[in-house]
Amino acid sequence: MTLLTTWPxxxxxxxxxxxxxxxxxxAALAPLGVRYEQWPVRADVPADADSDTVFAAYGPEIDRLNAxxxxxxxxxxxxxxSDDPEYPVKAKAARAKFLQEHTHDDDDEVRFFVSGSGIFYLHVNGEVHAVYCEKGDLLGVPRGTTHWFDMGTRPAFTAIRFFHEEDGWIGSFTGSTIASRFPDYDTIHAGHVGSAA
Known part of the structure; x- marks a missing residue:
């Protein structure tokens, strides 16, 4: 299940x-301008579904959000x-890409989790909000919000991404090491899954 943890x-x-x-x-995220909602989960969509399958399954929700x-x-x-020998390299590179604090000044960052999970860490107003998102969660982080994202050391997710600009967004990194001071995805995931069992 989704989890929000806030620290100073x-x-x-x-x-x-x-x-x-x-x-x-x-309610906690709304004052930050962050959109959080849950969409109905389509049980017949495989965890590693291709884009055509995902678009067909979530067409009405996608159309509504676009409008x-x-x-x-x-x-x-x-x-x-996967057993692909390139998976560890791809996973490490993908995780490292946005693991440090950054902003997107050119667009919002909006994702819907079709499967799997990931954590958005929002650094706003003197607090860090870790939003553990999983299947069925939509999170919209407004442009300019200082944040980072952790998908863990063994990423396993499929997500729909929404953009206002065709070129997508570019990360502007702050140079801060704040991300290293807070529990990472693997730590939170292990505790969260364990407590839900």
Whole structure:
């Protein structure tokens, strides 16, 4: 299930908020301009579904969001463990790409998780909000929001991405090492999955 954990930016020693209630998560993120909602999960869509399958399954939701937000480009991105000898290299490179704090000044970052999970860390107003997203979650991070994203050391997810610009967004890195001071995806995932069992 989805999880929101909030700490002071000074470090994770004090937990300001920890909730897995979708309504509480949406209410906590809304003042930050962050859109959070859950879409119905299509059980017949495989975890590693191709883009045609994903678009066919989630067409009505995609059309609604495009109409509301004016997105012009939508794509599907997926990465899943495999026996391919290139997987570890691809996984490491993909994870490293946005693991450090950055902003996107040219567009919002909006993702819907078709399968799997990942964590967006939002560094806003003196706090760090770790949003553990999984299948069925849509998260919209406004342009200019300082954040980072962790997909873990063995990424396993398929996500729909929405863009206002055809070229997508580019990360502007802050140079801060704040990401290294907070629990990473693997740590949060292990504790979250373990506590839900």
């Amino acid at each position: 930016e000074s470090g994770p020693e004090t937990v300001v908020r920890r909730t897995s209630d979708p309504a509480e998560i949406a 509301e937000e004016g997105f012009t480009t939508v794509d599907v991105l997926g990465l899943h463990p």
